[in-house]
Amino acid sequence: MHAPHCGNRLRRAFIGVALFGALPGSVSAFTATLTPVAPQTVYLQVGVGSFTGDYINGGQPQNNTTINTVSATVAAAAVGNGTAQAMTTNSSATQSFFDGFTFCSVPGQVYIGGFYRTTGANTSAALVTAAVPAALTNATGSTIPFSKISWTSSGNADAGAEPFPSGTFANGAMQNVGSMGSNSWNESCLTFSYANNTVPAAGTFTGVVLYTLSSP
Amino acid sequence: MSRACFFLVCAFSIIWASAAQAKTTTIDDSGTQALEPSVSMRWQTSTPSRKGGANLMIGTTTLRVRLNVTPWLHRACRIYLDFPAQRPGAITTSWVTQGRFMPGQVHSGNRVLIYSGPIATPFLEDVMKFQFSLDGSLISRATPVTFHFEMDED
Numbered sequence: 001m002h003a004p005h006c007g008n009r010l011r012r013a014f015i016g017v018a019l020f021g022a023l024p025g026s027v028s029a030f031t032a033t034l035t036p037v038a039p040q041t042v043y044l045q046v047g048v049g050s051f052t053g054d055y056i057n058g059g060q061p062q063n064n065t066t067i068n069t070v071s072a073t074v075a076a077a078a079v080g081n082g083t084a085q086a087m088t089t090n091s092s093a094t095q096s097f098f099d100g101f102t103f104c105s106v107p108g109q110v111y112i113g114g115f116y117r118t119t120g121a122n123t124s125a126a127l128v129t130a131a132v133p134a135a136l137t138n139a140t141g142s143t144i145p146f147s148k149i150s151w152t153s154s155g156n157a158d159a160g161a162e163p164f165p166s167g168t169f170a171n172g173a174m175q176n177v178g179s180m181g182s183n184s185w186n187e188s189c190l191t192f193s194y195a196n197n198t199v200p201a202a203g204t205f206t207g208v209v210l211y212t213l214s215s216p
Numbered sequence: 217m218s219r220a221c222f223f224l225v226c227a228f229s230i231i232w233a234s235a236a237q238a239k240t241t242t243i244d245d246s247g248t249q250a251l252e253p254s255v256s257m258r259w260q261t262s263t264p265s266r267k268g269g270a271n272l273m274i275g276t277t278t279l280r281v282r283l284n285v286t287p288w289l290h291r292a293c294r295i296y297l298d299f300p301a302q303r304p305g306a307i308t309t310s311w312v313t314q315g316r317f318m319p320g321q322v323h324s325g326n327r328v329l330i331y332s333g334p335i336a337t338p339f340l341e342d343v344m345k346f347q348f349s350l351d352g353s354l355i356s357r358a359t360p361v362t363f364h365f366e367m368d369e370d
Contacts (some may be wrong), residue, residue: 029364033254034307034348036355037275041262055263058260098266115264119273120356153319181266184354 039119040137042126044213046089047110054100055185061097065175067208072194080199087149087181087192096187104189116180116215124216125179128164131210134172138203146159146207147171148195153188164188169209176213217225222258243365247339254358255348271352278345279318283365286338294332294368295340302361303324305353309346309363316342327366 043049045062047068053059068091078085088107096103096113104111109211116126135143148170153162161188180186257275265272283295299309299322310321317330317340331340348361 019279026245027243029362030245030248030250030279031360032346032348033358034257034275034350034355035358036256036273036352037256037281043263044337045317055261060262098263117259117262117264119352121353184264186266187266 010076022189031084034120040215042114042213044112044114044128044158044211045093045097046112047089047209048093049097049111051097054097056099059097068110070192074194075203078196080127082156082195082197084150085114085194085196087194089192096185098104098185098187101156103158105156109154109189109191112178112190114183114213115185116182116213118182118215126180126215127176127184128178129212129214130169130175130177131212132169132171132173132175133207135211136205136207138201138205140201141172142203142205143200144200144205145171146209148198149192150195151190151192153190155189156186158188162188164190164203178212220352225266239368239369241287241367242334243367244284245281246363247284249280249282251280252254252277257348257350257352257355259352260349269289272349273337273352273355274347274349276345276347278343281339281340281342281365284338285335285340285367287333288367288369290335291369292334294367295330296327297322297330297333297363298365298366299324299363304359306354307348307350309345309348313342313344317344326363330365337365 005198032209043059045064048064048066050062050064051059052062068089070087070089072085072087074085086108091106091109091110093105093111094102094106098109098113112128114128132146135145137143150166150168152166153164157163163180165188167175167177169175178186178188253273255277257273260272260274261270282331285293285295295317298312298318300306301324305324307324308321312319313330320328320330321330
């Protein structure tokens with residue numbers, strides 16, 4: 001009685017594979033197949049969003065269909081004087097769903113954040129784009145170019161580059177407004193302003209910008 | 217000086233001789249069955265951290281382990297779970313048992329003792345529930361990993 005020789009064992013395994021293909025359990029090594037399941041997840045929040053709780057407490061992302069507004073009312077005497085007008089939002093989102101930290105201030109800032117979850121070594125970032133109309137319009141069809149609206153990016157206690165940097169809307173464009181590296185939480189607070197350096201017709205001008213997160 | 221060299225050579229010789237006495241043999245585990253065909257790997261946390269790094273994926277599987285230890289019947293032996301270094305990279309597995317083998321944990325590239333004692337029956341059997349964990353950046357498709365059981369004879 002003696003222990004089987006490893007060389008014999010390998011030869012037997014090779015013959016088995018040659019004749020029958022994979023034959024689990026016929027050799028003295030066990031194979032477990034690790035299969036990633038539902039690994040890719042994206043979450044984007046612009047303005048208010050929904051989580052079942054803060055991430056650090058096990059919260060899970062939810063859908064929220066709210067469309068928040070950003071607006072400025074320019075006094076008649078100030079119209080077109082070149083002094084940028086701060087815009088305010090009806091968003092109530094101040095806390096990060098990451099940990100509940102009060103990251104943004106309202107009504108002056110719009111929270112934007114999310115993540116891109118994926119497996120593998122592909123480190124390509126997910127892109128956040130804004131579909132920008134050519135102009136804001138009023139009831140009589142007068143327009144204000146969207147390029148009159150800019151934003152600065154920051155966040156309470158934040159340092160370094162923002163994932164959603166400061167910028168200005170591009171008229172009628174699909175515009176890149178930020179990116180998310182894979183498997184990290186990204187967030188910024190956007191402070192919008194209206195350039196106020198032209199004299200448009202009187203009225204209420206509106207337009208909708210749609211933000212989209214696209215994973216590679 | 218020459219005496220020091222002499223003793224040094226002797227010391228090495230003793231160590232070498234001791235290592236040469238260890239006999240390790242892969243155990244026939246062909247009777248082992250997996251209760252699940254594959255290990256579903258999921259994020260340990262569904263949401264990543266601010267700075268990344270929360271990329272651990274975990275998955276569990278249960279094996280009915282049946283080791284043919286007939287060649288070592290009535291001898292005292294040590295059985296190790298050997299988890300070779302392999303693709304896709306650093307993997308950790310931990311397991312719990314129903315008592316025949318010892319629970320434990322091993323990182324790929326290492327082995328760990330799961331049984332020490334006399335072999336009184338031709339087969340050693342246990343149900344082992346394994347948990348595999350690895351960085352999600354290492355895996356993007358179904359990936360086989362292998363391990364085996366080794367016998368060290370006293």
